[in-house]
Amino acid sequence: MSKKQAILIDVDSVTKNGRTIIRLILKRKGMFKLYDRTFYPYFYIETEERIEKGLYNGIEIISVEEVVKKIEGQERKVKKVTCSDPREIQVLSKMLESFGKTYEKDIRFNRRYLIDKGLKPMNTVEIEYEGKFVKSIRDVGEKIDVNTLNFLSFDIEVYNPYGIPREDEDQAIIISYANKDGSGAITWKNCGVKNTKVVKNEKEMIDEFCNVLRENEVDVLSGYNSSVFDIPYLKARANAVKTKLKLGRGDSSPKINKVGMTTHVKIEGRVHSDIYYLIRILAAAQAIKLQRHTLEEVYKELIGGPEWKVDMLSIYQMWDDEKRRGDLVRYGIKDAEATYEIFEKIFPLQVEMARLIKIPLSMISGSTTGQMVEALLMDESFKRGYMIPSRPSGYAANERYSKPIQGAYVKLPQPGIYENIVVFDFRSLYPSIITSHNIDPYTINCTHKECKTGANKAPNGNHFCTKTQGLVPSAIKNLLELRKKVKAELKNAEKKEDWKLASTLNARVAAMKIILNTVYGMLNYPRSRWYSRECAESITAFGREYVQEVGRKAEEKGFNVLYSDTDSIFILLGNKTQEEALEFMKDVNHHLPETMELELENIYKRGLFVSKKQEKETGAKKKYALITKEGKIKIRGFELVRRDWSKIAKDTQLAVLKAILEEGSREKALQIVKDTVQRLSSGKVPKEELVIYTQLRKANYEVLSPELSAVEKARSRGMNIATGAIIGYIITKKGKTVSEKAELIDFAADYDSEYYIDHQVLPAVMKIIGELGYTEEDIKYSGKQGSLSDWM
DNA sequence: AAATGACGGGG
DNA sequence: GTGTACGTCATTT
Numbered sequence A: 001m002s003k004k005q006a007i008l009i010d011v012d013s014v015t016k017n018g019r020t021i022i023r024l025i026l027k028r029k030g031m032f033k034l035y036d037r038t039f040y041p042y043f044y045i046e047t048e049e050r051i052e053k054g055l056y057n058g059i060e061i062i063s064v065e066e067v068v069k070k071i072e073g074q075e076r077k078v079k080k081v082t083c084s085d086p087r088e089i090q091v092l093s094k095m096l097e098s099f100g101k102t103y104e105k106d107i108r109f110n111r112r113y114l115i116d117k118g119l120k121p122m123n124t125v126e127i128e129y130e131g132k133f134v135k136s137i138r139d140v141g142e143k144i145d146v147n148t149l150n151f152l153s154f155d156i157e158v159y160n161p162y163g164i165p166r167e168d169e170d171q172a173i174i175i176s177y178a179n180k181d182g183s184g185a186i187t188w189k190n191c192g193v194k195n196t197k198v199v200k201n202e203k204e205m206i207d208e209f210c211n212v213l214r215e216n217e218v219d220v221l222s223g224y225n226s227s228v229f230d231i232p233y234l235k236a237r238a239n240a241v242k243t244k245l246k247l248g249r250g251d252s253s254p255k256i257n258k259v260g261m262t263t264h265v266k267i268e269g270r271v272h273s274d275i276y277y278l279i280r281i282l283a284a285a286q287a288i289k290l291q292r293h294t295l296e297e298v299y300k301e302l303i304g305g306p307e308w309k310v311d312m313l314s315i316y317q318m319w320d321d322e323k324r325r326g327d328l329v330r331y332g333i334k335d336a337e338a339t340y341e342i343f344e345k346i347f348p349l350q351v352e353m354a355r356l357i358k359i360p361l362s363m364i365s366g367s368t369t370g371q372m373v374e375a376l377l378m379d380e381s382f383k384r385g386y387m388i389p390s391r392p393s394g395y396a397a398n399e400r401y402s403k404p405i406q407g408a409y410v411k412l413p414q415p416g417i418y419e420n421i422v423v424f425d426f427r428s429l430y431p432s433i434i435t436s437h438n439i440d441p442y443t444i445n446c447t448h449k450e451c452k453t454g455a456n457k458a459p460n461g462n463h464f465c466t467k468t469q470g471l472v473p474s475a476i477k478n479l480l481e482l483r484k485k486v487k488a489e490l491k492n493a494e495k496k497e498d499w500k501l502a503s504t505l506n507a508r509v510a511a512m513k514i515i516l517n518t519v520y521g522m523l524n525y526p527r528s529r530w531y532s533r534e535c536a537e538s539i540t541a542f543g544r545e546y547v548q549e550v551g552r553k554a555e556e557k558g559f560n561v562l563y564s565d566t567d568s569i570f571i572l573l574g575n576k577t578q579e580e581a582l583e584f585m586k587d588v589n590h591h592l593p594e595t596m597e598l599e600l601e602n603i604y605k606r607g608l609f610v611s612k613k614q615e616k617e618t619g620a621k622k623k624y625a626l627i628t629k630e631g632k633i634k635i636r637g638f639e640l641v642r643r644d645w646s647k648i649a650k651d652t653q654l655a656v657l658k659a660i661l662e663e664g665s666r667e668k669a670l671q672i673v674k675d676t677v678q679r680l681s682s683g684k685v686p687k688e689e690l691v692i693y694t695q696l697r698k699a700n701y702e703v704l705s706p707e708l709s710a711v712e713k714a715r716s717r718g719m720n721i722a723t724g725a726i727i728g729y730i731i732t733k734k735g736k737t738v739s740e741k742a743e744l745i746d747f748a749a750d751y752d753s754e755y756y757i758d759h760q761v762l763p764a765v766m767k768i769i770g771e772l773g774y775t776e777e778d779i780k781y782s783g784k785q786g787s788l789s790d791w792m
Numbered sequence B: 001a002a003a004t005g006a007c008g009g010g011g
Numbered sequence C: 001g002t003g004t005a006c007g008t009c010a011t012t013t
Helices: A086-099 A109-117 A202-215 A230-240 A275-284 A295-302 A312-320 A322-357 A369-384 A394-402 A429-436 A471-495 A499-524 A533-556 A578-591 A647-663 A666-681 A706-716 A753-772 A776-780 A787-791
Strands: A002-016 A019-027 A031-036 A042-046 A054-056 A059-071 A074-083 A101-103 A124-130 A133-139 A151-158 A172-179 A182-187 A196-198 A220-223 A255-259 A262-266 A271-274 A416-427 A560-565 A568-572 A597-609 A624-628 A633-636 A692-695 A726-731 A742-744
Touching: A002 A031, A002 A109, A019 A109, A019 A124, A042 A059, A042 A086, A054 A086, A059 A086, A074 A086, A086 A101, A109 A133, A109 A369, A151 A202, A151 A230, A151 A312, A151 A322, A172 A202, A172 A230, A172 A322, A182 A202, A182 A322, A202 A230, A220 A322, A230 A255, A230 A262, A262 A271, A271 A275, A271 A322, A275 A322, A275 A499, A295 A322, A312 A322, A322 A369, A322 A499, A369 A471, A369 A499, A416 A533, A416 A578, A429 A471, A429 A499, A429 A533, A471 A499, A499 A533, A533 A560, A533 A568, A533 A578, A578 A597, A597 A647, A624 A647, A633 A647, A647 A666, A647 A753, A666 A753, A666 A776, A692 A706, A706 A726, A706 A742, A726 A753, A753 A776
Parallel strands: A031 A133, A151 A220, A182 A196, A220 A271
Antiparallel strands: A002 A019, A002 A124, A019 A031, A042 A074, A042 A101, A054 A059, A059 A074, A124 A133, A151 A172, A172 A182, A255 A262, A416 A568, A416 A597, A560 A568, A597 A624, A624 A633, A692 A726, A726 A742
């Protein structure tokens, strides 16, 4: 028997000799694996029927134990049925369903293990083991610093003569990487860039990159969107040049699993961390607010610094041009460095998230924040002896989807261009409402007389118990208290100038903020275990009251409330000063409950507001664009930055927004659109600006779309296009319907200017200038005066 | 009006 | 892996 302490990197399960057992990935000096055969899967059933251990219809029941669990607030006797393999849980629980209601049969085996054993991923564990098998395991805190792990970030560049690279034909040309010691690249043509190894060909480049991973003993490999692009592409290229992509320890190739809509990459013996997933989580939780989440945009936001972008579509030209090849390699290295810098900043967050909610790192990518909050509540329920509710069936979830609740308060803006806008945000509005009014599925409409009228009576009529704290409020309260503590520690660390500790603590605070902000969403999310329409409605009802109250106060003080949505208020400075606005904020905060705070989001020099009628009852759409004094633009709701829109439509839209925000000139905006329309009409717009890209995602289609029509025509001409390919097409003059007119770039002889004007440029810009008084006629009949000047 | 199918990131 | 995003938009039927 041996005893060791190590970092618990990952927990998953493997099937060996017909039995599924827990596998632990641990790190001490190197990574190593251990297996736990002592842990068995189980579920609960509420029944008086006798259930015996032994074989039941071919499934082995290992034990049946009577236990007491709290179900919907009531203590009840249930039977804990343990069987030998997690794959049998579903089958067995279904077979026993006629005996009584079954519970906790849809909790993943590795999550169950972490919850039941009280283990936190990325913490240090003490294990006793014999051979490869665990005898006992326990959490001993954060003894071993996760920064002892070896990190490396990478990026690849790919030849792309067709705009979008085709993995069977277009070679990978550069692999760049960065870690704490610096950065470098591997390529296979001379480029004269230092720290760059030039090998003979693509195959050698791939092999060399695998060597770099091995030599650096990389524990955590990070990339930007690497699960979807870099790793699958490299794997396909390795295949094409007859080598193996040995990214894993033990020279294994990465496993690429497409799970639903997300792609997971598993690299044996290493953690694969796709920064992009984390960024999306931060974005969903509104911890970062960006219009796009490209590597460059994210870098600018999180790290800052100069731009380094190259035009993606010219990558193949740079590669072919000896003089520009060096620039391309330097660009690749810069991408890898940027990825590494972002990784350094974000990995602590991933670690803290894993610790906080007890889900393994590998499961964080691909989890929604709602699932994370669920994970937290599952742990909390286990500790309290509460039965964990099941996920709703598809049918039940659909029922819930069909009945959306009354959402937040929205005051729609009068469309137009405004100057000097002050934006205030409520910090943690919903979490504070939940704790201060004890909003919870287990405390709602309790039977105590005195609870029916007090402070916990929501404006929509529901009331919440004033005696017993609910599960959700207590989880939030723990988090808020923990956050307070960590914030104090953070201050201390900053005073001592311990930046390493400060960054970990910062990440911990951010992780808690994300979780906190998602709790409401989880109560309102139809697929959630703790979905509660009544709770969600009560929260928004309280929220509406608080926000409207601030709006009323602002108007009383003589400010104009331009726009208000959920937890934010946009006020016009008018003839008042910034100081007066801040004074107002202070005054509001003075009267708010302790956990609630109105914060200054920013002050904007100019803003464009477009009002859109409510489409669903859940709320109106946010549609605005703002610019700060420093020229930083913030855009909401105009998103047209997608590859299935032509460049000309996207470029014109951005130019129009900029003209309005930077110069405040709608006349100039109109002129930009007129010029574009004229240029399209002239027939002289180059192909590149007209291409619409789209992916052929299915093998069989039910309807003939433009892209499919273009592909079928190309196929009939002998071109080979596989499912999954991303194709570029242009709408030409030949044909009647859009589909008939669509041709792949290679076959497009002309373009249909009417289509590009009416279906690309105008829809893109009318969203913006349409409500500023211009009509399509103002643009199209460009010889005439605009209608506005006719009237004025 | 309903159904179908694509977007995100990466090159 | 004791699972299977999501909210929105254009085009076709």
